Amino acid sequence: MFGRVRAWSRRHEKPAATLRVLPLAALCAILAIPYASMQPPVGSTSTHLSVAGYLALSAALLLPLLWRDRPIASFAVVSLVSFGQWVLQVAPLPANLAVLVALWAVAYRCSFRWALAACLVAELGVFLALVNWDTPTFGMFFSGSIFVVTIWLTGLYANTRRRYLEGLEERAERAERERDQQARMAAAAERARIARELHDVVAHNVSVMVVQADGAGYALDTDPEQARLAVKAISKTGRAALAEMRRLVGVLREDEATTIDYTPQPGLGQLEELVRGSAVPARLEVAGFPRDLPEGQQLAVYRIVQEALTNALKHGGPGVRAVVEIDYSGPELVVRVTDDGRGAAAPRSPDGHGLIGMRERVGMYGGAISAAPRQSGGFEVLARLPMVNAA
Incomplete structure (x- = not known):
């Protein structure tokens, strides 16, 4: 129940402040009536007010407490009214407790410097109130000071706790934002990975299909059997590309998020099959x-070799041959794909993403890659990756 009340008061700060002041205001208004009916002692210098005067003074002391968002101004007004009351020698009222309420508000909401200044002002008020007393003693001042300091320390403690809770909420919100950001980054990285996979698969298979289609077109009149074999190769390559695309695009569909794909990813064991089935005549050499x-x-x-063979097919020219070298003998895994094509004379596609994808893949494992024409002719793709044992 108290938790609900506290949550409501935090959501409705100004109405809650008004509700907290109303009981004190009602009590002070009720007690002001007996004060007005009491006659001052004979020889007393205290100023006696009417019921309306006491009610007006109580209102002047209590109304500033409604300025919850301006605790310093509220305390200043209450203190000035109390000082004017002391100058006019009006006896203390129950409403003078507003000084302590305003002191607590300053200690709760303001910096320590303002809280200390408010505490000193309240201590001055205790001293001035005892000056008009018949026989003031140090014990009376000490008792009043203990009461004031207790209220002040309570406000400081509440201020510290409030700042601590606000810090916890801020850290929780920051952690939640960082978690959401990490989730978005992970989703973006996954989509980028899938985009690279799609590019590698589609570019390689479509390049093979284009070459086979061109060969079938040339052999259609002179060698129908060769044209038929090329068309079959096109059909086989197209089916493989569609199956791979369906597997990758299925990952992006939210309605299939629970579908588990048990198809193994290609790796070093499939390199020989990749090189043997490439449209570019190539051979695989393994060292170490x-x-x-x-x-x-x-x-x-696997994708680096696939992309390099695709680039050799697209840019190497007719009759190009390639060599794929995998070297395990050093501290790094060295992957070199060379061809004897046109090299620097080959046209470059301005919108190609193959080299970018290869760099991203190598960068994920702290490696380096270079792709440039060779001085002796042809093109070379050289990648170095630190070898990490599988867990």
């Missing part, structure tokens, strides 16, 4: 003993 590398790193090597 193969290592058990993580699946992600194996996939990166």
